[in-house]
Structures are given as structure tokens and as C-alpha cells.
Amino acid sequence: MRKLIRINSQDVLFEISPKDHHLEITVLNASLSATDQDTLVHFIKEWFDLETDLKPFYLIASKDKLLKDLTKQYHGYRIIGQPDLFESLVWAVLGQQINVQFAYTLKQRFVEKFGSKVVFQDNDYFLFPTPEAVSILNDEHLLPLQFSRQKSKYTVLIAEAFANHSISKEKIKGLTLQEAKEQLMKIKGVGNWTANYALMKTFRYPDAFPLEDAGIHNAIKRLKKLERKPTLEEVKKIFKKYKGWEAYATLYLWKSL
Numbered sequence: 300m301r302k303l304i305r306i307n308s309q310d311v312l313f314e315i316s317p318k319d320h321h322l323e324i325t326v327l328n329a330s331l332s333a334t335d336q337d338t339l340v341h342f343i344k345e346w347f348d349l350e351t352d353l354k355p356f357y358l359i360a361s362k363d364k365l366l367k368d369l370t371k372q373y374h375g376y377r378i379i380g381q382p383d384l385f386e387s388l389v390w391a392v393l394g395q396q397i398n399v400q401f402a403y404t405l406k407q408r409f410v411e412k413f414g415s416k417v418v419f420q421d422n423d424y425f426l427f428p429t430p431e432a433v434s435i436l437n438d439e440h441l442l443p444l445q446f447s448r449q450k451s452k453y454t455v456l457i458a459e460a461f462a463n464h465s466i467s468k469e470k471i472k473g474l475t476l477q478e479a480k481e482q483l484m485k486i487k488g489v490g491n492w493t494a495n496y497a498l499m500k501t502f503r504y505p506d507a508f509p510l511e512d513a514g515i516h517n518a519i520k521r522l523k524k525l526e527r528k529p530t531l532e533e534v535k536k537i538f539k540k541y542k543g544w545e546a547y548a549t550l551y552l553w554k555s556l
Contacts, residue, residue: 303424348377384468387497408444430461453488508545518552
């Protein structure tokens with residue numbers, strides 16, 4: 300697979316391929332210093348969550364009726380993260396109350412319209428739009444992409460918060476889950492679900508999971524063969540068994556769908 304990221308103002312296109320049980324990284328369009336190579340390796344480790352030891356989670360799951368078979372079936376499956384907090388929040392907003400396929404369509408239109416790109420071997424590779432570029436947009440720009448007025452408004456408000464530096468990945472890093480959620484939820488349009496999702500995907504808070512998520516409820520209903528969706532209290536009770544690994548329990552429940 301190929302991905303474009305920005306390292307020290309340089310747009311770097313790289314390719315990842317499997318080789319002898321390792322990941323081989325090839326930079327396709329640039330020459331990187333040793334420091335920039337380290338930055339790229341760190342990005343990939345963070346992106347694929349390669350430094351998390353899953354053994355404790357699998358031990359918990361092996362004794363749990365809900366997760367036991369899932370962790371066998373999808374053994375090794377990790378949280379594919381989103382190292383960019385701005386992108387993580389915008390993606391969470393775009394995906395609300397619509398199906399995943401349409402959410403991807405919205406994101407693609409948004410990225411191709413407002414993100415920068417690199418052309419390599421006649422193919423276009425895009426960077427997610429910067430907060431500064433998005434902060435000056437309005438309904439006139441976003442509604443033609445089939446954004447709802449609410450998604451348009453919230454996307455711009457999130458961008459403004461990052462552009463004026465009232466929020467940043469650096470300011471969130473190191474906070475407790477509750478402190479981090481409180482900071483993110485100061486942005487209009489970022490509720491509990493969106494904050495939990497972003498913290499799960501960007502910072503890998505192990506206890507961050509979107510409790511209200513319909514996918515979790517549907518997965519539990521299906522796996523337990525219930526006639527109705529579980530209540531929030533029932534979901535909370537189930538997740539008590541996964542303390543410290545709620546994010547991974549969520550990942551495998553989503554995968555079951």
C-alpha cells in the first residue's frame with residue numbers, strides 16, 4: 300500500500316509491503332535524512348499500533364464468551380489508528396448517522412477538493428486538508444459535496460479550533476482520558492461519542508470507547524442472540540470485564556459485523 304504524509308514541510312510518498320514477516324518501507328519520491336526516516340518509522344508504528352502487546356488482551360478474551368471466538372478468528376488484528384487528531388475528529392463527524400460507504404465518499408470528495416496532492420507515476424496521492432485551509436470554508440463550499448449543514452458547520456468549527464491553536468495533539472497528549480475528553484468537547488459539535496472515538500484512534504487510550512455506538516450494540520445483540528439491543532447499562536456491565544482493554548474489545552466487536 301502507498302500513503303502520502305508530510306514530514307518537516309516535505310510531502311513524502313511511501314510504500315509498505317510484506318517481506319519475511321516484516322514490513323518493508325520504500326520512500327518513492329524523496330530522499331530522507333536519518334531523522335526524517337525515524338519520523339516515518341514512528342508514524343507507521345503509531346498508525347498500525349505495532350508497539351502494543353496484545354497478550355494481556357487475548358488472555359482476558361480467552362475466558363470471555365463474547366470475544367473468545369472473535370480473537371481466534373481475527374488473531375493479530377490491531378487498531379489501525381489515525382495519528383492526525385484533526386483528521387480523526389473530522390472523520391468521526393463525517394461518519395455520524397450515515398453508513399460507512401457514504402462516509403468514505405464524503406471524505407474522498409472533501410480530501411480531493413481541499414487537500415494538496417502529489418502525482419507519482421500518473422497516480423494522484425492526497426494529503427488531508429489542513430485546519431487552516433478548512434477554517435475558511437463555509438456551506439457554499441461543503442454542501443455541494445453532500446455535507447449536511449450540521450456536518451459542514453462542525454467540520455469548520457473543529458478546523459478553527461486547530462487553526463487558532465486552542466486545541467492540538469500536543470495539548471491533549473499526556474492528559475487523563477477524562478481531561479482529554481473535556482478538552483475536545485469544548486469544541487461545538489464534538490460530543491462524547493466523537494471524543495471517545497478520536498481518543499481511541501489517535502492516542503490509543505485503552506479505556507476510550509464509544510459506549511453509545513450502534514455498532515457495539517448490534518454486535519452484542521447478534522453475538523448474544525438477543526431479541527433487542529442491549530441498554531447502555533447492560534453494555535457498561537459487559538465492558539467492565541474488559542477494563543483497560545475496552546478499545547480493543549470494541550475493535551473486535553466491530554469486526555464481527
